[in-house]
Amino acid sequence: AQKITQTQPGMFVQEKEAVTLDCTYDTSDPSYGLFWYKQPSSGEMIFLIYQGSYDQQNATEGRYSLNFQKARKSANLVISASQLGDSAMYFCAMRPTQGGSEKLVFGKGTKLTVNP
Amino acid sequence: EAGVAQSPRYKIIEKRQSVAFWCNPISGHATLYWYQQILGQGPKLLIQFQNNGVVDDSQLPKDRFSAERLKGVDSTLKIQPAKLEDSAVYLCASSLGGAQGNIQYFGAGTRLSVL
DSSP: OOEEEOOOSEEEEETTSOEEEOOEEEOOOSSEEEEEEEEOTTOOOEEEEEEETTOSSOOEETTEEEEEEGGGTEEEEEEOSOOGGGOEEEEEEEEESSSSOOOOEEOOOEEEEEEO | OOOOEEEOSEEEEOTTOOEEEEEEOOTTOOEEEEEEEOTTSOOEEEEEEETTEEEEOTTSOTTTEEEEOGGGSOEEEEESSOOGGGOEEEEEEEEOOSSTTOOOEEOOOEEEEEO
């Protein structure tokens, strides 16, 4: 079974500063993918970034980067130069990439608040 | 490119009533998912379709929930009869399908309140 743990219920950051949102995972699958989604108050889940378990480099997408440490089973999201519009819930998720169901298993999320 | 469309956005019903949600996936996406998100939690998969066939419905409460995807495009999720604990946001997602690096794109969800 897969499990995602997000230990930070809430995080605060000043505008223009960087912030790290923690995510640890547990799985017995040899190959898997890790995802981060943003959920504003409007409710839609917005895909941010993906990391494959066999990718050699950490994923980056604009101001988002994923600090992937396979041995520690962590996949932390780093947001650089925070903006007021980054205030939202952030969810870490995973799924196997070989066979089986394609369902995403989500953590409980972290609520990020960006202060002006 | 249009995203995943869901309707209605909000629904309020009384327990034991029936309700249905509709989802139109991104054009060309073979795989469609319904997730349930209870307040304070991450989404949980209810059912996954590949075209119009069910791939995974292991977490769907089949005594009251049903879903269909006619013609492999639009999908409907129904609850009959609703219980108080069904109050949640119901998210529809779609993807191209396949294994490596498959990204699921979500709609805005339907927020259901059961009174």
